[in-house]
Amino acid sequence: MAYDPQNVFAKIIRGELPCFKLYEDESTLSFMDIMPQADGHALVIPKEQAETLFDLSESGAEACIRTVRKVAKAVQKAMGSEGVLVMQVNGAAAGQTVPHFHFHIIPSSIKALMRPHASQLEDSEKLQEFVRRIVAALEDERVS
Template sequence: MSTIFEKLLSGEFPCAKVYEDDLVFAFMDAGQVNDGHVIVASKKPYETILDIDEETTQRLFLVAKRIAHVVQDVFKAEGITLLQANKDAGWQSVPHIHVHVLPRYKNDGVELVWPRKEPGIERLLELAKLIKVPSI
C-alpha cells in the first residue's frame, strides 16, 4: 500500500512542489497551518526516523533548513517550527518520514502543548546513564 506522499511524488495526486532531488522532495502542505507551510519527505518510503538511512537523514534536514530560510524571508515569519513525528503515539499522521516546516507568528493560534514533568536532577542523571549514544 503506498502512502499519500508516494502518490504525490508519482503524480497520481497533484501537489505544489517547491524542491526535488534524488533523495527528497518538498511540497506545500494541503492543510496550511500558516501560509508557507512546507513538508519535506524522503522519496523512498521509509516509515520513521528509526528506519531511514544516514544519507537521506542528512539530506532531509539540510533541505528542511534551506526551506526554513526561504520561508522565513518570503513570508516574513517571526519564527519557524520544524516538526518531525514518528509512529501513532508520536503524532505521526502519515507512515512516511517527513518534516513540517512551519512559518510562525506571535499569536497565530498554533499550539504544541504537553504536560511538563520535572523529575529533578537526580532522576535526570539516572536517565542520562541509560542512554549510550555511539560516536559519529
C-alpha cells in the same frame, strides 16, 4: 510495521497525486501542506521508503536536513516570519498522520501547534501564491 507504498506521500513522489511543489532534488521533495497550521506551512519528505526516523537511512536523513535548511530559510524569507518551527514526529501515537517520514516547516511560533493539524483544506489559489513567493526566495538564495 511494514512501509505502505500506497500512502499519500509515496503517491506524490510517484506522480500519482499532485502537490504544490517547492523544491526537489534526487533524494527529497518539498511541497506545501494542503491542510496547514499556518500560512506557508511546508513539508519535506525523502524519496526513499521510510515510515519513521528509525526507518530512514543515514544518507536519507542527511539529504532531508539539507533540504529542510534550504526550504526553511526560503519559507521564513518569503512569509516574513521572525521564527520558523521545524517539527518531525514518529508514529501515530506521537501525532504522525501520514506513514511516510516527513518534516513540517511552519513559519510561526510554537503557538501554531494550537491550531489542529489536517483540519481544514486550504484554498488552492492561496497555496499557489505561497509557492510563488517561496520558490522566488529559493531562487534568490541560489543567486546570492
